[in-house]
Amino acid sequence: MPSRRHVLALLAATPFATSCGEGLPDYAAAWRSPGAGEADARRFALAHAILAPNPHNTQPWLVELRGEDEMLLYCDLERRLPFTDPLDRQITMGCGAFLELYRMAAAEKGQLAEITPFPEGAPAGPLDVRPIALVRFNPVANAAPDPLFTQIASRRTNRNEYDPARAPSAAHRTEIATASAFPGAVHSIGAASDDEQVAAIRNLVWRAFDREMRTRGAQEETYKWLRFGRNERARHRDGLYIDVPVPGLLRAIGMLGEDDIVNPDSNANKQAARDWKRKVDSAPAFMWLATPDDAPTTRLLAGMAYARMNLAATAAGLAMHPWSQALQEYAEMADLNAEAKTLLGVDSEQTVQMLARVGYADSVEPAARRELGAFLKP
Numbered sequence: 479m480p481s482r483r484h485v486l487a488l489l490a491a492t493p494f495a496t497s498c499g500e501g502l503p504d505y506a507a508a509w510r511s512p513g514a515g516e517a518d519a520r521r522f523a524l525a526h527a528i529l530a531p532n533p534h535n536t537q538p539w540l541v542e543l544r545g546e547d548e549m550l551l552y553c554d555l556e557r558r559l560p561f562t563d564p565l566d567r568q569i570t571m572g573c574g575a576f577l578e579l580y581r582m583a584a585a586e587k588g589q590l591a592e593i594t595p596f597p598e599g600a601p602a603g604p605l606d607v608r609p610i611a612l613v614r615f616n617p618v619a620n621a622a623p624d625p626l627f628t629q630i631a632s633r634r635t636n637r638n639e640y641d642p643a644r645a646p647s648a649a650h651r652t653e654i655a656t657a658s659a660f661p662g663a664v665h666s667i668g669a670a671s672d673d674e675q676v677a678a679i680r681n682l683v684w685r686a687f688d689r690e691m692r693t694r695g696a697q698e699e700t701y702k703w704l705r706f707g708r709n710e711r712a713r714h715r716d717g718l719y720i721d722v723p724v725p726g727l728l729r730a731i732g733m734l735g736e737d738d739i740v741n742p743d744s745n746a747n748k749q750a751a752r753d754w755k756r757k758v759d760s761a762p763a764f765m766w767l768a769t770p771d772d773a774p775t776t777r778l779l780a781g782m783a784y785a786r787m788n789l790a791a792t793a794a795g796l797a798m799h800p801w802s803q804a805l806q807e808y809a810e811m812a813d814l815n816a817e818a819k820t821l822l823g824v825d826s827e828q829t830v831q832m833l834a835r836v837g838y839a840d841s842v843e844p845a846a847r848r849e850l851g852a853f854l855k856p
Contacts, residue, residue, distance in 0.1 A: 502712035508847035509631050519587040519615065520549050521850065526583035526630050528847055531788055531800070532572030533559060534703045535845050537716050539576050542855040547615040550597075551577065552855060553605040557716075561695040562806050566605045567777050571831060573610050574781020580613060581782075582627040590619035600774040611778070626657065626789040633788055634844060636797035637757065640837035645671045645762035650794045654765065654836070657790035658783040664769055664776060665783050665831070668822055671763040682821055683833075684758045686804035686814045691747060693810045697740035705846070706734055715846040758801075761835035765798075766822050772829040780831035787834075797839040805830050 513525035520543050532538060538557040542550040551573060558569050577593055584591040597612040646654075648671075655667040670676055690696045703717040706725035711717075728734045738744045742751075767784055769776045784800075791798040804811065804818040824830050 502709060503715060503849070505712050505715050505846035506844050508849070509844040512631060513583065518543075519584060519589050520547075522587060523580045523583035523589075523591070524549075524853065525850055526627075527576045527580035528850065528853055529630055529633065529844075530572065530575035530579045530785055531633070531635055532575060533563060533568040533802075534700065535717050536569070536572075536703060537848060537853075538569050538572055539853050540855045541853050542609075547617075549580070549613040550609045550855075551611045551613065552607070552609050555605065555607070558605070559699055560604070561699040562690070562808055564604070565772075565807050566601075567772065567807065567829075567831070568802065569605065570610070570774060570777035571781030571784060574778035574783075575785035576781075577611055577613070577778065578782035578785040579630055582624040582630065584613075584615060585621040585623050586627055588620050589615040589617055590621040592616055595775040595778050626786060626793065629789040629792040633792045634797070634842050635788075636799050636839050636842050638797070638839040638842060639757050639760040640762055640797060640835060640839045642760045642762050642837075644838045646791075646794070646796050646836050646838075650791075650796060651763070651765065651836075653794060654787050654790045654796075658767070658787045660782065660786065663779055663783055665767050665780055666769075667765060667767055667787075668824075669763065669765045669836075676761065676763060678821055679764045679833075680758050680761055682804055682814065682818060683761075683801045683835075684755060686811065686818075687754060687758065687801075688751070689811060689814060690803045690806075691751065692742045693808075694740055696808070696810075697742075698736070701736050701739050704739070711846050715848045717846070719846065760837075761801075762837040763835065764801075765834055765836050766824075766830055767832040768822070768824045768828050768830050770828055772831075776829075777831065784832045784834075787832075791836060795838075796836055798834050798836050800832055800834045802833055805833060 508528060513522035516522040516525060524541060536557040538554050540552040540554045544550060553569060558566060563569055581591040592614045594612040598608040651669045658667055670679060704720055705711045705714050705717045706720045706722050711719045722728060725734055733746060738746055741747060767780055769780050788798050804814045818830055819826060822830055
């Protein structure tokens with residue numbers, strides 16, 4: 479394996495180290511003036527909905543536009559995370575976030591989006607080929623615009639280091655919690671900003687992150703969604719972007735391959751662990767969302783609530799980043815999942831649907847998104 483010094487020397491000698499291939503799609507095009515020029519209000523709403531937060535940026539949405547006023551939402555079953563999300567809880571939340579942004583964008587056009595979850599029945603286990611939701615527009619209701627709509631194109635999942643000395647104010651935490659509410663919501667919001675509880679959550683978050691790095695199945699699943707360098711990001715327009723120069727060269731010399739990335743003791747993962755540990759330790763506050771049960775419709779509602787939390791944080795000038803490894807349901811995480819409930823003061827019958835750090839951080843680029851047509855069901 480080449481040394482770090484050797485690799486850096488190779489990169490320094492490579493004139494195209496930061497170049498991006500010409501003619502590749504614009505990974506961020508969807509974020510600029512979404513829905514501009516769309517005459518069909520459903521396509522306008524769809525252009526905003528695809529900007530929703532979702533696990534691993536898999537963008538697991540398929541849409542069927544039916545008649546003149548209906549939309550059916552399906553899960554793209556090829557974009558699930560079956561190892562780390564075996565119940566499809568997180569994927570379903572991502573679909574809920576999609577629906578909430580769709581609803582907001584519809585309201586901008588004066589359309590009340592009437593959402594019927596699982597119109598052909600909810601699955602008893604993981605998601606299947608049946609639709610997740612039916613959305614019907616009702617122009618007669620003339621829905622009022624949602625003030626959070628203006629934040630959709632600015633919303634980010636911010637994975638930078640946060641300012642550990644600058645926690646969000648109690649007023650801002652209240653604003654986020656209040657914004658998460660909507661008719662039919664069943665969740666509760668918790669928050670921690672005092673030093674002792676924040677330190678305990680940081681510790682839990684780090685142990686869960688380290689556990690996942692040492693669980694081969696989880697690492698193999700994540701590897702499939704890593705996009706190394708600008709060209710891969712532009713080609714795929716999904717997944718988790720890793721900003722590295724000339725990934726082809728790095729692979730050629732034995733770095734960035736799957737065996738290297740899934741090995742927790744590789745040089746790449748040791749460096750990644752040090753970087754992520756700094757990010758964990760920088761968290762000044764956490765917020766979480768819990769529900770009384772974990773039914774499929776409850777998961778959808780939780781995703782809608784989290785989307786609103788993220789948008790409200792954006793409006794307040796705050797960064798937000800889900801840190802959910804400890805909440806995942808695969809066997810290797812079971813003890814930390816139970817510990818999370820105790821630490822967050824959640825009853826055993828309840829489900830913690832989301833745990834996120836909140837604070838102030840340098841801005842980040844938008845995550846990649848595919849083009850609108852990629853989400854239309856054939």
